[in-house]
Amino acid sequence: MEYPIPFSRYQEHMREGRFVGVRCGACGSVLFPPRAVCPECGGRAFSETELKGEGIIRTFTVIRVPPEGRKAPYTIVMVELSEGPYVLGNLLGLNPEEVGMELIGKRVLMKPQPVAGDLLLRGEFLVPGFYLV
C-alpha cells in the first residue's frame, strides 16, 4: 500500500500554489487534506484532484494566549470548501481585533501561508491561509 498523497508531497503542491486532494472512486467524496481511507464509505481507490480553494467560514476563533513560540493574536477559521471537505486555517488580511460572529457564512479564498515549525515539529511548513472574497 502506498499512502495516496503524503504530507511531503502535499507540501510540494502548496509550494506550487496548488491544493491537491483525492477523490474517492467509490462515492465521489473529495478528501482534503488527502487520506488513505474514505471516511464516508471506506473506499481506498482514489484519483488526485485539484481544489479551487473557494469556501465558506463555518466557525472561527481569535487565539489570544498562544502556544510557546507563536505571537498572538491571530484568527483561526474552519472553512467548508466548495468541493465538500472542511479545513482548518488562518484568516489573513483582517485585523483579529475586528472579527466577530459576522464572519460565519462569509466566502473566502485559500492561499498557502508559511509558518515556522518548532522544537516539537521541526521544519518550515505551508498551511492553508484564507482571505475574505
Next chain:
Amino acid sequence: MREVAVLGVAMNRFGVSQKTNLEMFTEVGLEAIERSGLEPKDIQALFLGCCLGAFEEGQAHIAPFAHSELGLPTGSPAVLMECACATATVSIRNAALLVAGGVYDFVLAGGTERATLMGTPLATRTFAMASHSYYESTVGITFPGVFALAAHMYAAKYGIGLPELKRHMAEVAVKNHKHALLNPKAHFQKEIDVETVLNSMMVADPLQLYDCCPFSDGAAAVVLARADRAKEFVKKPIYIIGMGQAACGALSLQRDLTVVKARVEAARQAYSQAGIGPEDLDVVELHDCFTIAEILAIEALGLYEFGKGYEAATKGETALGGKVPVNPSGGLKAKGHPIGATGAAQVVEIVEQLREEAGERQIPGAKIGLVDTLGGDFGTVCNIILRR
C-alpha cells in the same frame, strides 16, 4: 464477562504540587490499596495515566517506576496509557475489561500529572500536541481554541446571540466554583459570579479565563476487583455496570463541533450495557474543561436535547439540589484538571457519592452515577456508569 467492582479509591488535593508525579501517584496508589483491604503484593497489574510526563519532568516510561515505588510484584505488569485528557478513564476501562475477562482479579488504575511545572506557554503548546500535528496544530490551534470554535458554531447553529450564550456559559463556571467550595480536594475554593467570568482576560474568543479550567497537578487511583469477592474486602463495593469508548479523527473530519460524535457513541454503549438511560442517573461527573464543554456534554449524554442544554446551569437544574447534579466535585473547571489523573478523580467522586461519603456535597440517596471524559480535540470519549 464477570462483573467488576471498585474497592478503594484515593486522590490528593489538586492544585500546585511540590511533589513529583511518582511521589503523588505513590501516595494515592498506596491509599487506594490500603482502603481496599489489600497489600501491594495482591495487585496483579497497574494501568497508569500520565500524558505529558516527558515535558513536565523529562520522564518517559513512568509506569514501571510507579510499580516499584508501590512495591508491586515483579510479575505484575505496569502499563502507561495515554488518551489525552481521557487518559485515566481509559486506563480504568481497560483495567476493568481485563478483570471482567478473567485475566486479573485485582488491579490498580489511575493517573498522575504535574502540568503546572511547564508554565502557560509550554503547557499550551504541549496540550496542542493532542490536535493533528501536521494538518491542524501547524495553524496554531490551542485547546481553548478548539472549544472556542465549538462555542461560536453553537451560537450560530442555534441562533443564540453570542452575549446571551456567554452569560449562560458563565453560569456553568459559577456553579462549578460553588460546588468546589464544598470539596476540600479542589484546586480552587473561591466563589465567583457571572461578572467575574465576563470581566476576565480573553483566552480564545469567545472563551475568557474563567471559562477555562486551570492547569493543575494531581493524582488519583482506584482499585478494581472481581465483584464476587468485593465484599470480602470492603463494606460498600461500587459496581461498574456500563462502559463505552469511541474515537474520532481530526477536527476537519468532525465538521459539526456542537455534537461530539465519539461521546454520542460512547454513551450509547455505556447506557446499553447498563440497561439504563440518562433519566436514571442521580449524579454525573463530566468533562467541563471549558464552560461550553459542559453544555456540549449534557446534550450528547442525553440529559438535554441538542441545542437545549445551554440554559441548564442558569436554571439551576445541574447544580447540587437540581434535577441532575453535574460536577458536584467542582468539575475540571474548579476542582482542577491534571489531565492524566482527571478521569480517575471523576471516578473517585462518583464512588464517594454512591457510598454517601461525599460530605457537604453529598447527593442524598444517589444510586447510579456516570463518568464522562473527553480526550484531545473530541478524538476520544470514555464513559463509565457506576452503581452502589
